[in-house]
Amino acid sequence: MAHDRNQPGDIRGYLLGDLTHETQEELERKLMTDDDFHQQILMAEDDLVDEYLSGQLVAGQRQRFEEHFLRTPERQQKLRFARALHEYLNTVAQERSVLSLEKQPVPSTGAGLRHSILRFFARPARGLVPALAAAVLVLAVTAPWYLLKMNQLRGEVSELSAELSRIRSQAATPGEIPSSMQPQIRTQESTALAGIDTPGKPRSTMPSAPLPVALILHGGGRLRSASGGLQLLEIEDQVSLVDLKLDMAAADYPSYRASLLAEGREVMSQAGFTAEDTSTAIMITWRMAAAVFTSGDYEVRLQGITPDGRAEDSGTYFFRVRKP
């Protein structure tokens, strides 16, 4: 049939009343009998309305659209809906561009952390309240587990320390620890340290529940050189957990791996992160023990893991830690 050979143009012409009588009738017959074609017509109506609103119709088409297409109340309602949708999309786009403008370096002052947190919570963002409610719920559910895990890890560290002492006492000198065991010991210590405070260091103010502190990190060395300053993470004594929130432009990978570096050396790393889209921002949250940090400059390197397992650089984040 004729419309099968030139369907998109015919449908548009049909909607704008530009077809010959014969073609028009052919399409009408198909509209009555073909379910798929009926849906094509409905979708083409939406496309036409969108093109009208975004100024993509040429003068003649605009005129036909207004004089022919828009004659029915239902289509006028479609236009009103599409106009509302376009306004909504523009608002969302503006909000997103404001967010990207906000990705400016935070001055290296004592108020940097408070400023970051306040700015995060002060955003007039849609969906923030449900996101916070979900976060509170997650915290409520995971806190007991976390406490349990901490106790378990503390026990493991004690055992490891005892084991280490035993090995050292058996060796003639400390350097005689079997080399095959050294990486294992370091890894286990590092894993344990990521969960709790440094073993052996007396902790005078162990809180009854972990008190996380959050730092939102915006991407890259670019920011660092632009301002000469770093985002500051102040960790008070009573803080036991740190949430590093890595702000991303887009979630381009199914999963991520993050490494924490100090003075160019890797302190710890973790894989299996997925980006959370909170409607105000796309972020990865990396929670770790506050004890991991000492005062100094840090760097987080983020790598996206492709579906075939390759790691690709996705971003670098710099910040400075200050502890009492």
Place this chain on the structure above:
Amino acid sequence: MAPRRDPRDGMDHEIPIRQGYPNLAPLRTEWRITQSMFDRFLAWLNPDRDEAGRRYETIRCRLVRLFASKGCELCEDLADEAINRVVVKIQPIIEAYEGDPMPYFFAVARLVWLEYVRRRSRFPAPPPPCAGDTTGERECLEECMARIPGSQRDLILEYHGAGRGHRKQARLRLARTLGIEMNALRIRAYRIRLQLHDCILACLMRR
């Protein structure tokens, strides 16, 4: 707008003919449609009454679209007029006509349209359409956007969100990300949009 008939109404009474727009007055016949006529009509569409009701809605929807595409502002009235003409002649139709009812409705719709065009010139043209203030739609849209699942909201924002020059590329990327063909993406976006549209209409009705 004239009241719509419920095709699943089981009461045996005469169904009143609705009062249409003045433009339609010379076209409208004083049909006397009884419940038994309407029951036979539904049975002709489908022996199952619920299925027949859905069929009735489909036929009406397509007739409305057919008249709308002719640039007719009274498309709903003409669609009802075409259906009424079939209902009142249902007995001879059942006896003489075989096959899918859709082509029959199409033929009746053509006659209704020709009669309407012949008589339309005697009446003033309707005022030009005006989109007007969309504040209500906008407020309802925000409410409806908050109700749909996040994945659907993201899809509709991505699908419609890219600027004019980048729209095609953005949609191709989105289709690739979702692992579907462009046409499947278009249908998916259309269905979400339809869902939003219905939600907005319901929201506006509540206000």
